Amino acid sequence: MSKADLKAGLFLCRCGANIADFVDLERVASVARNRDDVAFVKTHDFLCSVAGKEFLRETLENNIVDNVIIAACSPKMYEKAFQKTVSDAGMNFAKVSMANIREQCGWVTKDKEDATKKAQMLINAAIKRSAHNENLQQQSMDCLTDIIIIGGGIAGMESAIVAANAGRKVTIIEKEISLGGGIIKIEEIAPNMECAPCLLAPRLSAIKEHENITVVTNAEVTDLLGFFGNFTVKVKKKARYVDDSCIGCEACFEACPVSCASDFHLGMGARKAIYTAFPGSVPATAVIDRKQCLHFTDDSCDACVASCPFQSIDFDETDEELEFSGGAVIVATGYDNPDSSLVKHLGYGAIENVYTMPEFERIASSNGPTGGNIQSSNGGKPQSVAVIHCAGSLSKEGIPYCSGICCMTAFKVGEMVRKQSPEAVIYNIHDRLVCSGPQEQAFYQKQVDEGTNMLKVNSLSSIALKKKKEKIEVSADGITSVEVDMVVLSTGLVPAEGTEKLAEMIHADTNSAGFFKADHAILHETGTTVDGINAAGCCIDPCNSATAITRGFAAAGDAIAKLIPGRKLELEMMTAVIDEDICGGCKLCIAVCPYSAITFDPEKKVSVVNEVICRGCGTCAASCPSGAATAKHFTNDQLYAEIEGVLYE
Amino acid sequence: MNNFEPKIVAFVCNWCSYAGADKAGEQKLDYPANVKLIRVMCTGRVDPQFVMRAFRVGADGVMILGCHPGDCHYRNGNMKTLRRFRLFEKMLEQFGINRQRFFLDWVAAGEGKKFQEVTTEMTERVRNLGPLEIKGFVEREVG
Incomplete structure (x- = not known):
């Protein structure tokens, strides 16, 4: 059948008075009835209602047409519902075109005559476009449902447990010699002072015993191949020289x-x-x-x-190259503490008893170097401690951003010191404070109530430390100088070492601070810019433990919701395709594709779209100089017809 | 010239500007009926040939409206459009078409008011320029 012979069924929706009052639908209908390319025109009061959709379905079952035009509200409202109804009537859903004669016509045009003419043009465009409609089929592919997690901190562990409990095989790849990440070095978590080891222990034990979880430590990712539903991760597992018969008896x-x-x-x-x-x-x-x-x-x-009672030592052990396959990858590589050079100006490294926050955390930890005994270098308990907020942060030379979590950890110092030395004097020296939400605000108030002196400086850059006999003098604009036994520098969080390298390897973007860029800051914070590679914990942006765990949960939940054993992965239908007979192999499409969905076939010398990755933006189709790339459902023919359709009948 | 009603085609992306136009509708912010929208998934889909075709078959003005920089549903399709059409604008004059007949801007899904403003301004601008006459590519409208 030639395009000229195709016939469309036109449905006009009055939308009560919402369209009928603004557009002369009787005239639209009578003019349309005279068109050769229109089989019939039907008008309904509320096409989106149950009765309306039933009317649509019955009409289409009793009147065979090639295409369906629905002139109604915005397709954003009911296009999907109408597509389903049309499918129910036995037609391909891609045969439906909508003309938006409400939001983009009746409601925005003062004069009814003008609105009616505009509606006619929009309907004309939809009819002309529809002559080029082609069926779209839901495509699907087999997918792996195993999950690979890079990073075994609190976030990665949470992801692992969630996915493993859902029956997925999980592999955790950790660069350190054991799991735990950043949180393992902390005793208590502000603001509620939960015991960190108590949170961790059951998780560590769950992972150790879980038949679905494999843990590979002392290992680094060397390459990542594939795409959503079918990734291969290459790993170098460094020799331990102790085999796993070791039980850690010491x-x-x-x-x-x-x-x-x-x-x-x-x-x-x-x-x-x-x-x-x-x-x-x-x-x-x-x-x-x-x-x-x-x-x-x-x-x-x-x-x-x-x-060794178990003959576990093996000096001949060598590094191993391993490969793991999975449908999704979760990056949970965490954060690092900033380089000490960022706090050198605050006496770090030069003045005794000046510690960074991570060092204080170790000193205060029961599994730390002093067994949790908070002490100065001379072994005595500090009777006065100054905590300097934003040390190395909020400056051009240091970390330009606020890490958002350090104020709470900074308040924790006083809480922990007082527990061991109730009379100790605490100063929290700050410019700005971040206490978001009732719990954090309450924690701040508790410190004030319990005697912490909150000292507000005029500028962070004016803070200076000087050794004064056994004490340290801290001075700054806007405060009276204080002399203390110990200073804790509250440092922020920076991207984990190797983040950039890993991002490059997996083709993911990083944000301006160097963390993994979220797929969408609001809608999909736990996704990277690569489909199927999610992210959890601090590798997206600094966050507290609760958020890290929630992100771990979300990253795993998203992956397991999409990769279901026995079910195929449903793919985007409006993808791009490249006709290999036309493609000249210029690779322009590869350069513009935001998803790296197009690769070059060196044998055929043509570009090929991976429809698993393609999201259907159509940028390749617009860039292709030879017309080989086509965006399905937004083809050149469809769009040319629509352009002509809005301009003349 | 006063009775001249320009024909204006606006290519809008599905996620931001089409929704922005819907927002204008929901708020009953009227704008000239001269402007007719064509939806694409991303402004990155807008081939310069679409714009040329629109001019050739009767448009007096063409608009492309997409997501604000950083808001693109497809990461950065809008920025590719920006680069593509900055070059295109220069070529437009070589085809004898005043570059004021072409307009590229960003309209977010919540910016019904902005949608009303840019379409109204565009219509007035093109109305003042008068009908586009193309008699082959040699005839020029600009210096």
């Missing part, structure tokens, strides 16, 4: 003659060359620090081998 720790600074204690405590991060770590397996171990440095020692 017998070897005593045997090992090497003592070196502990990363876990941020250099403030010691560990052996064979070590675990802390007792009860998951996995419990110890690891040998190759740079420190005398066996590796000069082959002079193998004391641990003899001490």
